[in-house]
Amino acid sequence: xxxxxxxxxxxxxxxxxxxxxxYEAIKAVPVRxxxxxxxxxxxxVLLGWLVYAFSQGNIIWDTVWDKLFDSSIIxxxxxxxxxxxxxxxxxxxxxxxxxVMRLSKNPVTGAVAWLYIWFFRGxxxxxxxxxxxxxxxxxxxxxxxxxxxxxxVDVMTPFMVALLGLGLNEGAYMAEIVRxxxxxxxxxxxxxxxxxxxxxxxxxRRIVLPQAMRVIVPxxxxxxxxxxxxxxxVSAVQYTELLRASSNIGSTSSAVMEMLFVASIWYLALTxxxxxxxxxxxxxxxxxxxxxxxxxxxxxxxxxLTTFKRSxxxxx
Amino acid sequence: xxxxxxxxxxxxxxxxGPAHILRGIDLEVRSGEVFCLVGPSGSGKSTFLRCxxxxxxIDGGRLSVDGELVGYRQKGDKLYELKDSEVAAQRRDIGxxxxxFNLFPHxxxxxxxxxxxxxxxxxxxxxxxxxxxxxxxxxxxxxKMGNYPSQLSGGQQQRVAIARALAMEPKLMLFDEPTSALxxxxxxxxxxxxxxxxxxGMTMIVxxxxxxxxxxxxxxxxxxxxxxxxxxxHPREVLGxxxxxxxxxxxxxxL
Numbered sequence: 421x422x423x424x425x426x427x428x429x430x431x432x433x434x435x436x437x438x439x440x441x442x443y444e445a446i447k448a449v450p451v452r453x454x455x456x457x458x459x460x461x462x463x464x465v466l467l468g469w470l471v472y473a474f475s476q477g478n479i480i481w482d483t484v485w486d487k488l489f490d491s492s493i494i495x496x497x498x499x500x501x502x503x504x505x506x507x508x509x510x511x512x513x514x515x516x517x518x519x520v521m522r523l524s525k526n527p528v529t530g531a532v533a534w535l536y537i538w539f540f541r542g543x544x545x546x547x548x549x550x551x552x553x554x555x556x557x558x559x560x561x562x563x564x565x566x567x568x569x570x571x572x573v574d575v576m577t578p579f580m581v582a583l584l585g586l587g588l589n590e591g592a593y594m595a596e597i598v599r600x601x602x603x604x605x606x607x608x609x610x611x612x613x614x615x616x617x618x619x620x621x622x623x624x625r626r627i628v629l630p631q632a633m634r635v636i637v638p639x640x641x642x643x644x645x646x647x648x649x650x651x652x653x654v655s656a657v658q659y660t661e662l663l664r665a666s667s668n669i670g671s672t673s674s675a676v677m678e679m680l681f682v683a684s685i686w687y688l689a690l691t692x693x694x695x696x697x698x699x700x701x702x703x704x705x706x707x708x709x710x711x712x713x714x715x716x717x718x719x720x721x722x723x724x725l726t727t728f729k730r731s732x733x734x735x736x
Numbered sequence: 737x738x739x740x741x742x743x744x745x746x747x748x749x750x751x752x753g754p755a756h757i758l759r760g761i762d763l764e765v766r767s768g769e770v771f772c773l774v775g776p777s778g779s780g781k782s783t784f785l786r787c788x789x790x791x792x793x794i795d796g797g798r799l800s801v802d803g804e805l806v807g808y809r810q811k812g813d814k815l816y817e818l819k820d821s822e823v824a825a826q827r828r829d830i831g832x833x834x835x836x837f838n839l840f841p842h843x844x845x846x847x848x849x850x851x852x853x854x855x856x857x858x859x860x861x862x863x864x865x866x867x868x869x870x871x872x873x874x875x876x877x878x879x880k881m882g883n884y885p886s887q888l889s890g891g892q893q894q895r896v897a898i899a900r901a902l903a904m905e906p907k908l909m910l911f912d913e914p915t916s917a918l919x920x921x922x923x924x925x926x927x928x929x930x931x932x933x934x935x936x937g938m939t940m941i942v943x944x945x946x947x948x949x950x951x952x953x954x955x956x957x958x959x960x961x962x963x964x965x966x967x968x969x970h971p972r973e974v975l976g977x978x979x980x981x982x983x984x985x986x987x988x989x990x991l
Contacts, residue, residue, distance in 0.1 A: 612838035615831075630842045
């Protein structure tokens with residue numbers, strides 16, 4: 421009993437360690453899956469036709485590779501990453517605040533949170549971006565009393581418009597995700613923390629939220645990948661992100677399609693990289709909920725390599 | 737053996753909407769005593785236990801721990817509800833062990849035991865760690881400190897939960913059916929730890945169906961049914977020679 425449970429040698433199901441009785445393997449004619457062969461051929465032909473069509477289309481592929489690392493494209497790519505990360509961060513903070521407000525016993529904060537979610541989830545993000553963009557039409561000054569006063573046009577830079585538009589919209593979605601996560605944590609956890617004398621805030625921060633993360637992280641990863649793509653909308657409010665940088669070149673050099681491909685390649689690269697990040701994040705928050713964590717792809721490769729080496733020993 | 741008054745209940749009432757769960761509980765628990773609460777399910781014994789550390793609010797009567805009203809402050813003849821922070825301060829001195837363990841699954845056994853002293857008392861990690869290791873050793877889990885709750889058996893989890901409650905150095909320990917969710921094989925380990933704790937002089941209130949434990953370790957026993965105390969006395973008297981019909985009927989089924 422001094423060893424870990426998982427390391428204890430498992431008793432063999434048969435009980436005795438005697439070698440299995442030899443038996444004659446069945447020799448039978450396998451079923452032919454003709455349908456599988458036909459569908460595979462059809463799919464490959466269609467795919468080949470699609471590739472052929474694009475290779476024959478009036479596309480200058482060299483332009484795509486030339487412009488892929490153009491400095492203005494890279495600037496646009498950076499801006500896409502910056503606005504996505506910043507908006508997601510704002511959305512996450514707002515999401516936690518509004519989720520807690522919505523779950524609080526105070527009916528006023530609960531109603532306000534409900535109203536926020538209702539409005540920002542119920543109107544298109546494109547409309548919200550345009551509203552922030554045109555804010556100066558109705559408020560000439562942003563006046564916070566003695567603290568701050570400035571002309572709205574000066575405050576509402578393209579970055580601010582994009583951040584507020586995307587961030588506030590994201591906050592509404594995140595609030596619902598965080599709320600679901602908090603509600604998924606067993607009530608006994610809160611009771612145990614309270615019984616130990618922990619305050620409401622400490623219980624939320626130390627006990628409930630870390631466990632809620634396991635439920636919150638996967639949909640948040642999806643939200644972030646959505647955000648990377650939705651950020652292309654902010655090209656409409658003069659923020660030069662990846663799509664706008666690409667179409668700027670496209671319209672001056674009449675390489676419209678080529679530049680859209682450039683943007684697509686970068687969007688695919690971004691979403692792929694962040695999907696991998698999401699995998700490791702989920703793994704981290706699964707600690708304690710599984711008896712043993714599943715191996716990462718890298719660990720799987722390593723075990724495969726080592727078991728290959730050991731295989732003669734293992735099959736002895 | 738028995739010292740000053742630790743818990744005093746006078747006419748405690750509790751309702752959930754129309755359901756009247758506690759219908760006037762009067763009892764006294766003395767310091768250093770092992771006080772057993774037994775009775776059929778729905779008799780209100782767990783609810784009463786949860787009132788003692790204010791996880792439930794009482795609706796009528798008076799309930800005090802160590803001379804202090806639970807959840808209220810009395811000024812003149814007026815009662816004032818305590819703030820959340822004051823309730824939390826009262827709970828620090830009362831440990832609780834739950835039927836379903838309620839360990840924090842995202843922390844190791846050691847971190848579970850260290851959590852409250854560090855977060856609530858502001859103790860340094862080194863001091864808390866030293867005590868946590870000692871407590872886990874005491875409950876026989878010195879070799880499981882780095883394990884997460886999901887890697888422990890039910891009996892081991894419950895012993896970690898006891899160590900976690902003890903880490904706050906409480907003056908009173910509440911046990912809410914601590915062995916009811918365990919495989920019969922694992923009950924003994926948990927009862928051993930509780931017996932050891934009783935011998936060290938801890939004041940304990942134990943809601944249990946383990947009549948053997950109650951008889952052997954208990955100093956007082958109360959039989960509850962329908963939200964009232966039916967019979968009370970020394971465990972050997974109540975269990976061996978019940979006076980009330982309801983008690984006799986219940987004991988004939990569980991003994």
